[in-house]
Amino acid sequence: MAAMTLYDKLWQSHLVESRDDGSALVYIDRHILHEVTSPQAFEGLRMAGRKPWRLDTNIATPDHNISTDRAEREAGVDGIPDKTSRLQVKTLDDNCDHFGIVEYKMNELGQGIVHVMGPEMGVTMPGMTVVCGDSHTATHGALACLAHGIGTSEVEHVLATQCLVTKKMKNMRIRVDGKLGFGVTPKDVVLAIIGKIGTAGGTGYAIEFAGEVFEAMTIEGRMTVCNMAIEAGARVGMVGVDQTTIDYVEGRQFVPKGADWESAVSYWRTLVSDPDAVFDAEVVLDGSAIAPQVTWGNSPEMVAPVTGSVPLLAEQNSAEQRAALERALHYMGLQEGSAITDIPVDRVFIGSCTNSRIEDMRAAAAVARGRTVAASVKQVLVVPGSQMVKQQAEAEGLDAIFRAAGMQWREPGCSMCLAMNNDKLGAGEHCASTSNRNFEGRQGNGGRTHLVSPAMAAAAAIAGHIVDVRSMMEEF
């Protein structure tokens, strides 16, 4: 048999039916639902008199527009201040109760951002197809899953048939070899990749991340990278199975035990690209050359090393690029050619499905420990990605470190990643954010987002402007 990539293997093993036109019916092992993209899908089921195809492949949790404020959370769903948000969360609860779908409700242990709670509970396991009505579903690819976001009509389709009609993508491999420098994190790696290939560089491809940097990376780090595949245009980002994968999965709540575990592991070990597999596109980066990254504009590809500066208009190759740069400079309130470290910071957000896992909390706490947030910074939100991350962080005393530094320790949810709740930027405010999108208005109307790693975000909070975290780490 011809050599196969990891993506080819996952595709092949989930094919229910191929059609003449190249589309296919593909089986979905895990479907994760949240309050924002599901109500119209459930309504569609009801209107057509349909039921979910099966229940033990679906799981739900509210995350996008719940409050992260302690007191509001304690008041339950009725405590959600915004009435449309409240209705949406209630609707999810009602739909899950009505159709019998397992849901981790707002204040239950297990609740969290869809892409944090799925892997952490063992809902998603290697070799699975995973979909969710959220474009950052590629996160689960860190466990060698074929995972991607879907729209609401597809949510309904998966509920009704446990399948998706889709077409095979092309294969792209992104190799990052070498060793990451001191203070350089998975977030910096993925931002550097997006800076290199652009926000449409991966369109139509399933990306496999490979090379020494990923071999040495933890699963949580791989999740951060796969999470942002969509920011490079690719719906799918993946890393092959290795011992790190198996060790991560072992012992989690929904993971098999005993003989089933053994047989699962031997199957999972086959989930790597064959050595002679052919990729349609290949990109190579030198890991040792990557510095901490900061986005300065309003597209994730508008990124520079912290040691660099905002580009010059005269350096742009086309009128279109020049116009995009001009617009970005205007929106972001920045001068061409200014140093990245001159960017002021009004608020800081540490959280989102990109960077709200325990390792992210530890990285931010390591910088915050014994330091104080700059007086010019209005607010620093630290938002754990799930109830379990919150519990673990508190057990390690990280919440106390954040509070002592003048940061706010919040309840789990998406929070200021997309500002559907009260966690928002004001117009013109700059934010060092560990989330994944710096689009205009994403974190609040007129807000200015700078995507960075958790350590860089904590450092910016202390300094009051963007700063190279490596200079602060050497002080230890």
Next chain:
Amino acid sequence: MKPFTVHTGLAAPIDRANVDTDMIIPKQFLKSIRRSGFGPNLFDELRYLDVGEPDSDNSGRPLNPDFVLNQPRYAGATVLLARKNFGCGSSREHAPWALEDFGFRTVIAPSFADIFYNNCFKNGLLPVVLSEPEVDQLFGAIAASEGLQITVDLAAQSVAAGELLFHFEIDDFRKHCLLEGLDEIGLSLQSSDAIKAYEAKRAAQHPWVFGAIKR
């Protein structure tokens, strides 16, 4: 689903690349639990000078006179002409819902983000990919002649505007579903036996996939 066969309508140009889904429909409007009613908030931040909220009465809001859809010559446009990577960003289906609710039936661009492209087909909105030079010519034609109508013929896979006539590619299955206005779920359920057979095989090989998630 509403079928799409041939459509002729006034074209409006949105002349910027990478128009993302946050621009098409800002997140505060995603709180709705309905599928319709998003039209008044399409391109909300570009279209209005104030900040829109889901409950606002949009009729009294100050319009941004510079925004293309507010210009009288484009009132009633049903064909949107756009630049590359249109619809990038989130998976929100609210983006095609908003375009459709506003009155657009088709979007023409040199390229689309994958998820957005896919979502359009589920909602009777036809995304048409033409080459950059072809799209440039259409932008030129719109600028040159006020009231320009564009005709998109799905069966013939053609776009016509004045003297211009272009061919576009589209995959057969999507074309067929859109022409007929077919319900994709109903179609897939015709393969129920194949799905059940797959599940039986999977349960034998990888039993741990099933059964674990329960309360």
